[in-house]
Amino acid sequence: SSECDNRPFKQRLLVVANRLPVSAVRKGEACWQLDVSAGGLVSALLGVTEFETRWIGWAGVNVPDEIGQKSLTESLAEKRCVPVFLDEDLVNLYYNGYCNNILWPLFHYLGLPQEDWLATICSFESQFEAYKKANQMFADVVNEHYQEGDIVWCHDYHLMFLPKCLKEANLNMKVGWFLHTPFPSSEIHRTMPSRSELLTAVLAADLVGFHTYDYARHFMSACTRILGLEGTPAGVEDQGRLTRVAAFPIGIDSDRFTRAIQLPQVKNHIKEFQERFAGRKVMLGVDRLDMIKGIPQKLLAFEKFLEDNPNWRDKVVLLQIAVPTRTDVPEYQKLTCQVHEIVGRINGKFGTLTTVPIHHLDRSLDFHALCALYAITDVALVTSLRDGMNLVSYEFVACQASKKGVLILSEFAGAAQSLGAGALLVNPWNVTEVASSISYALNMPSDEREKRHNHNYMHVTTHTSQEWAETFVSELNDTVVEAELRTTQ
Ligand code: G6P
Numbered sequence: 001s002s003e004c005d006n007r008p009f010k011q012r013l014l015v016v017a018n019r020l021p022v023s024a025v026r027k028g029e030a031c032w033q034l035d036v037s038a039g040g041l042v043s044a045l046l047g048v049t050e051f052e053t054r055w056i057g058w059a060g061v062n063v064p065d066e067i068g069q070k071s072l073t074e075s076l077a078e079k080r081c082v083p084v085f086l087d088e089d090l091v092n093l094y095y096n097g098y099c100n101n102i103l104w105p106l107f108h109y110l111g112l113p114q115e116d117w118l119a120t121i122c123s124f125e126s127q128f129e130a131y132k133k134a135n136q137m138f139a140d141v142v143n144e145h146y147q148e149g150d151i152v153w154c155h156d157y158h159l160m161f162l163p164k165c166l167k168e169a170n171l172n173m174k175v176g177w178f179l180h181t182p183f184p185s186s187e188i189h190r191t192m193p194s195r196s197e198l199l200t201a202v203l204a205a206d207l208v209g210f211h212t213y214d215y216a217r218h219f220m221s222a223c224t225r226i227l228g229l230e231g232t233p234a235g236v237e238d239q240g241r242l243t244r245v246a247a248f249p250i251g252i253d254s255d256r257f258t259r260a261i262q263l264p265q266v267k268n269h270i271k272e273f274q275e276r277f278a279g280r281k282v283m284l285g286v287d288r289l290d291m292i293k294g295i296p297q298k299l300l301a302f303e304k305f306l307e308d309n310p311n312w313r314d315k316v317v318l319l320q321i322a323v324p325t326r327t328d329v330p331e332y333q334k335l336t337c338q339v340h341e342i343v344g345r346i347n348g349k350f351g352t353l354t355t356v357p358i359h360h361l362d363r364s365l366d367f368h369a370l371c372a373l374y375a376i377t378d379v380a381l382v383t384s385l386r387d388g389m390n391l392v393s394y395e396f397v398a399c400q401a402s403k404k405g406v407l408i409l410s411e412f413a414g415a416a417q418s419l420g421a422g423a424l425l426v427n428p429w430n431v432t433e434v435a436s437s438i439s440y441a442l443n444m445p446s447d448e449r450e451k452r453h454n455h456n457y458m459h460v461t462t463h464t465s466q467e468w469a470e471t472f473v474s475e476l477n478d479t480v481v482e483a484e485l486r487t488t489q
Contacts, residue, residue, distance in 0.1 A: 012150040013051035013473060016138055017041060018095070018158035020057040020081050030071035034079060040391045040465065041155065041180070043253040047466030051151070051473065055081045056141050058095075062088050084141050086134060092328075093130030095158070097123065100329050103157045106188060107181045108292040108386035113331045128194050132161050139165035146173065151476060154205070156180045160198050163205035176476040177205040178248070181388040182414070183215040186222035195226050203229075203236060203243045207476045211389045211414040213247040220245055244479045248472045249418055251463040252391050257398035258461070260371040269372030277376070281442055283318045284377040286370070286392045287384075288325040289362070291335050294383040294410065294428040295322060299342045299358070301383070301434035306350050306357060309439060313350055316442065317357060318381070319373065323364040336362070374399035379406045379441040382413060383428035389414035393423070397456045404453035406441035408434070418463065422456035 021042040022034040036042075045053055059076065063069050069085055076083055086094065101113060101120060112120050139162055142152060154162045154177045163175050189195055199222060202208060210216045220231035230237045235245040260266050273282075283302070287293035302318050322339065326332045339360070347356040365373065374380075380396040390413040397407060397419065409416055409423035416425055424437045 010050065010052040011477075012147060013045075013048070013053045014056060014142060014145065014150050014152045015041075015045060015053060015155070016056045016142055016152065016159060016162060017155040018058055018099070020055050020059050020076070020083065022059070022076065022079055022081060024059040024061045024072055024076070024083075026061065026063075026068065030067055032072050032075045034075060036079075040250060040252065040389075043256060044250060044465030044469045047253055047464070048469045048473070050470070053080065054145065055079075056138065056145065057081070057084060058086055058091075059083045062086075062091070082141060082145055084138050086137065090130055090134055093123075093127045094134040096326070096328050097127035098131040099158050100326050101331070102127065102192075103160075104181070105291070105331075106192065107157060107184050109182075109184055109188060110291060110385070116330065124193055135159055135161035136165050138162055139169065142166060143169050146170070148172075150174070151176070151473060153178065153473065153476070161201040163203075164201035167204040174476060175205045176207040176209065176472065177202055178209040178472065179215065179219075179388070180211070180250075182212075182386050183210055183219045183222075185218050186225050189218075189222045190226060195222070199223055199227055203227075203238060205243060207244045207246070207472070207479045208235070209246060209248040209472055211247065211249050212417050214417075215388075215414075216245050216247050244475070246475070248468055248475075249414065249463065250389050250391070250468045251460065251465045252394045252398060253465050254394070254398045254461045255464075257371060257374075257395055258401065260368065261375055261399055261401070263368065266368045266372050266375075269369050270375055273372055273376045277317055279315070281316045281378040282376055283316060283379045283381055283438070284373060284396070285318065285320040285322075285381045285383075286373075286395075287320075287322060287382075289322040289332065289336055289339065290325055291331060292384055292386050294385045295320065295335075295339050296342055297385070297428045297431065298381055298383040298434070299339070299346060301428075301431045301438065302358070302381075303342075303346045303349075304431050304435035305438045306346070308435060312439075312442065313357070314352065314355060317355070317359060319377075320358060320360045321365060321370075321373075322360060322362055324362055370395075371399050375403060377403070377405050379408060379438065381434075381438075382407070382409045382415070383426070383434065384410045384413045385428055387413035387415070391415075393419055394460045397422075397453070397460045400453060401457065404446075404449050406444055406449060406452065407456065408437050408441055418459055419456045422452040422454075422459075 022036050025033045027033050151174045163177050166173050166175050223229045223236045224231050236243050306313055343358050343360045347358055350357045374396045382393045393409055393415045407423040410428045411425045426434045426437050
């Protein structure tokens with residue numbers, strides 16, 4: 001049909017991720033409100049116009065009834081999204097349990113949750129079964145919608161079994177898998193009871209991608225040590241079949257931010273914030289309220305800075321935007337209490353009748369207010385204990401063309417490998433080091449600030465999310481072509 005109506009043929013790209021780019025809120029029996037989320041992956045793929053993109057994933061809502069499922073499927077179809085329906089028990093075991101209580105902390109080197117680790121070990125089997133079952137359900141929906149020639153791109157730690165499920169049904173399907181978190185050292189991966197099954201399932205893909213070369217290397221050595229497979233510069237080989245493994249560092253849609261800064265409503269916010277914080281330097285943290293983000297460590301470092309530098313006490317403010325996340329998982333609930341306690345203590349200690357040193361918000365900001373905050377910030381603080389990439393650091397840089405503020409960045413974020421030369425790199429566990437970096441950043445001469453900023457700005461505006469997605473998909477296309485060539489030779 002594409003030839004008949006003279007439109008150029010576009011290859012279809014099926015993007016499969018645990019979460020759809022829209023989340024659904026039920027407003028009536030067959031009535032849905034769809035909120036578009038502008039996460040990194042969504043904006044990355046918005047810019048990719050050479051493919052016809054469809055999304056397959058969970059809508060983040062429990063829909064037990066048929067009327068609901070049918071009407072939600074119809075509403076989502078308008079957004080080119082296809083839902084996978086997971087019931088409450090499955091969400092609990094697969095998403096809260098295996099994904100967020102086991103894989104997430106292990107992949108970020110945090111170990112199993114301390115307090116309930118016995119319970120975690122006891123429920124490991126049932127959670128792993130639920131994980132495989134959920135992955136198979138995603139595969140079933142992909143198979144229903146798959147047309148010959150489509151490319152299937154699976155995302156993240158939720159769907160490590162998906163490549164295997166898909167290839168079992170159709171060996172010719174072009175399947176890629178990308179991990180948005182770190183892949184840990186093989187010594188950590190080795191501790192997982194399901195270590196071999198997870199690796200084998202991922203290796204069923206044609207192309208496996210990571211944010212950094214280190215994560216790719218960790219994955220390959222896990223395959224060598226745990227599965228006894230040979231790693232080559234191109235990937236991992238198993239009985240003559242090659243799974244390509246490579247690094248594809250993600251970026252942001254930087255134009256979206258540089259354009260936003262020029263909008264009148266953002267300029268109004270900028271003016272408002274500048275007046276609100278006049279006479280004080282602004283430090284900013286923007287994180288999901290997750291233990292990997294090192295928020296308590298950041299607060300302790302700020303406290304140490306205030307202790308060591310009494311002259312700065314009423315001249316600096318830390319704005320911490322802490323977006324609630326995975327609130328059904330007990331570890332996240334505990335973290336929230338801990339953070340609130342530390343903020344309260346520091347504000348009690350260093351606050352005055354008219355000011356407090358920390359403004360802490362348990363919520364997200366709308367895009368325009370966020371851009372304005374980035375723009376007026378003097379020092380951004382990203383102190384992740386581990387982070388796949390960390391795009392907040394990119395967003396901050398993109399909004400700083402006129403201010404040229406300082407980025408303090410954890411060496412354990414993937415972004416340290418791309419923004420390391422412009423940022424002040426820190427070990428977030430070393431509170432004294434972070435405190436003195438804060439002092440260094442606040443006192444940095446403008447020519448040094450400018451030099452560092454320009455370096456990062458150049459990187460952020462040239463290594464965009466669109467480029468990332470296009471590179472991965474075209475490599476996936478080529479990879480399969482190569483495999484086909486080999487088998488026909
Ligand atoms: C990380 C993960 C994503 C996930 C996001 C939000 O960035 O890599 O896959 O979607 O966190 O977490 P949530 O559990 O709310 O989807």
